[in-house]
Amino acid sequence: MSAYPYLAHWKEEISRSPNAIYMTLADALALSIRKGDLREGDRLPPQRTIADCLGTNLTTVTRAFTEARRRGLIDATVGRGTFVRVGAGESHWRHTGPAVVDLTMNLPPIPQDPPLQRIIQSDIAAILKQQDLNSLMSYRVTGGTLEERQLGAKWIAPVIGQRRTDEILVSPGAQSALAAIVSTHTQPGDVIVTDRIAYPGIRTIAAQFDLILVGVDSDMEGMMPDQLDRVCAEHHPRLLYCIPTIHNPTTATMSLQRRKDILKVAQRHHLHIAEDDPYSLLMDNPLPALAALDHSRVSYVATLAKTLSPGLRTAYVALPNADMTRRVAAAIRAIALTNAGLLSALTARWMQTGQAHTILHAIQKELRLRQSIARRVLGEGHCMNPDGPHVWLKLPDWWGSADFVAYARRRGLALVPSTVFTISGEPPQRARIALGSAPDAASLEESLHGVLSVLQHKRSPGFADIV
Numbered sequence: 001m002s003a004y005p006y007l008a009h010w011k012e013e014i015s016r017s018p019n020a021i022y023m024t025l026a027d028a029l030a031l032s033i034r035k036g037d038l039r040e041g042d043r044l045p046p047q048r049t050i051a052d053c054l055g056t057n058l059t060t061v062t063r064a065f066t067e068a069r070r071r072g073l074i075d076a077t078v079g080r081g082t083f084v085r086v087g088a089g090e091s092h093w094r095h096t097g098p099a100v101v102d103l104t105m106n107l108p109p110i111p112q113d114p115p116l117q118r119i120i121q122s123d124i125a126a127i128l129k130q131q132d133l134n135s136l137m138s139y140r141v142t143g144g145t146l147e148e149r150q151l152g153a154k155w156i157a158p159v160i161g162q163r164r165t166d167e168i169l170v171s172p173g174a175q176s177a178l179a180a181i182v183s184t185h186t187q188p189g190d191v192i193v194t195d196r197i198a199y200p201g202i203r204t205i206a207a208q209f210d211l212i213l214v215g216v217d218s219d220m221e222g223m224m225p226d227q228l229d230r231v232c233a234e235h236h237p238r239l240l241y242c243i244p245t246i247h248n249p250t251t252a253t254m255s256l257q258r259r260k261d262i263l264k265v266a267q268r269h270h271l272h273i274a275e276d277d278p279y280s281l282l283m284d285n286p287l288p289a290l291a292a293l294d295h296s297r298v299s300y301v302a303t304l305a306k307t308l309s310p311g312l313r314t315a316y317v318a319l320p321n322a323d324m325t326r327r328v329a330a331a332i333r334a335i336a337l338t339n340a341g342l343l344s345a346l347t348a349r350w351m352q353t354g355q356a357h358t359i360l361h362a363i364q365k366e367l368r369l370r371q372s373i374a375r376r377v378l379g380e381g382h383c384m385n386p387d388g389p390h391v392w393l394k395l396p397d398w399w400g401s402a403d404f405v406a407y408a409r410r411r412g413l414a415l416v417p418s419t420v421f422t423i424s425g426e427p428p429q430r431a432r433i434a435l436g437s438a439p440d441a442a443s444l445e446e447s448l449h450g451v452l453s454v455l456q457h458k459r460s461p462g463f464a465d466i467v
Contacts, residue, residue: 006037025064044082070419072402102414107436111362140338143329144170151351152316160292169317174303180331181299191237215423222252225261232269246279246388249432273298278306282387370435377448389436395429
């Protein structure tokens with residue numbers, strides 16, 4: 001290891017860490033860059049050399065390099081090797097300084113009409129007058145009370161149809177619900193199949209439970225059935241994770257026929273589906289969820305984080321049967337225990353009084369306005385949905401995703417590069433813009449004009465262009 005002294009530190013980190021080796025190796029690489037042991041433009045040893053030095057296998061090193069590339073730390077050029085990226089020594093894309101508007105967080109805009117702050121103040125005061133404080137501030141029953149589950153079933157009924165309350169759970173957020181579903185259906189080393197460009201939350205879950213993600217190519221309607229069939233035949237996955245409606249980040253929405261075709265493939269390969277549905281209720285007439293088309297095969301999660309507010313920390317979960325409900329509830333209890341009492345009371349009150357629908361309609365109206373602004377400022381050619389909260393920005397040929405986002409950040413604009421979403425293969429020349437986090441439409445428009453100027457800027461060549 002003398003030619004590469006940092007490898008000794010990597011080996012030590014691997015021996016100490018309880019995490020998956022490939023994740024530990026990616027973290028160790030990042031630490032070496034921050035400490036200055038590796039500098040921008042440095043060439044890394046061949047992957048096989050690293051594997052031999054660390055006493056691990058080549059596949060693990062390849063996975064670590066894929067993760068490091070996703071983080072914007074390294075770049076590979078065929079025939080030349082792997083190099084530390086320019087800008088890898090800093091937080092390469094995530095916003096760390098003042099920005100005009102942070103466009104990284106996919107939040108629903110806070111409506112001004114009705115005035116959300118005044119509503120929350122009034123409703124919390126009413127709840128404290130009507131309900132026992134000890135009950136509100138104590139531990140709750142995992143999965144929600146009967147009344148909360150009934151309200152949840154009613155909220156998601158437009159998308160999945162009528163459900164029995166013993167098939168419904170209330171979860172403290174979608175991520176804990178998805179983690180519970182995944183852990184219920186898989187064992188370490190199992191394969192989960194998902195879109196090749198996928199929501200990063202599933203990567204976090206897969207890493208935590210030592211699962212392997214395999215990506216499937218998509219078209220304008222989302223995941224392609226023939227590609228899913230091929231992947232299933234080759235890798236025998238235990239679970240399919242997907243966002244059929246306004247996919248994050250690509251905005252693709254499966255047609256009804258595409259949903260039926262995906263379900264046919266899942267049935268043929270005895271594949272259970274975790275359906276993540278944050279956005280359907282932003283649409284006036286959403287298509288039926290996969291869970292409505294195949295009750296027995298799909299575990300369904302609908303968060304309020306994208307339709308009302310992430311501050312509610314509430315998601316509704318629909319399971320195939322009562323037995324699966326009990327199993328997933330036990331997993332939620334192990335992961336997150338229960339929902340917060342005061343937030344649960346506020347959510348239930350909004351559902352009972354109709355305030356939830358009033359707020360939802362205000363958010364729908366604001367998002368449609370913001371989408372129209374984005375289309376007018378940025379032009380055509382980008383992936384958008386008129387009801388959705390984000391834009392999948394297409395970049396010109398001269399911009400790679402990580403470099404574009406790094407340059408935009410220096411101009412005071414915080415975006416998310418495609419590397420964050422890429423499960424396998426080359427990251428597309430795309431970046432995600434979240435439209436809801438801007439405080440108002442005017443500041444969003446100003447920021448989008450800034451994005452447009454960055455799009456039109458032709459970057460100068462970096463070290464990778466020098467031979």
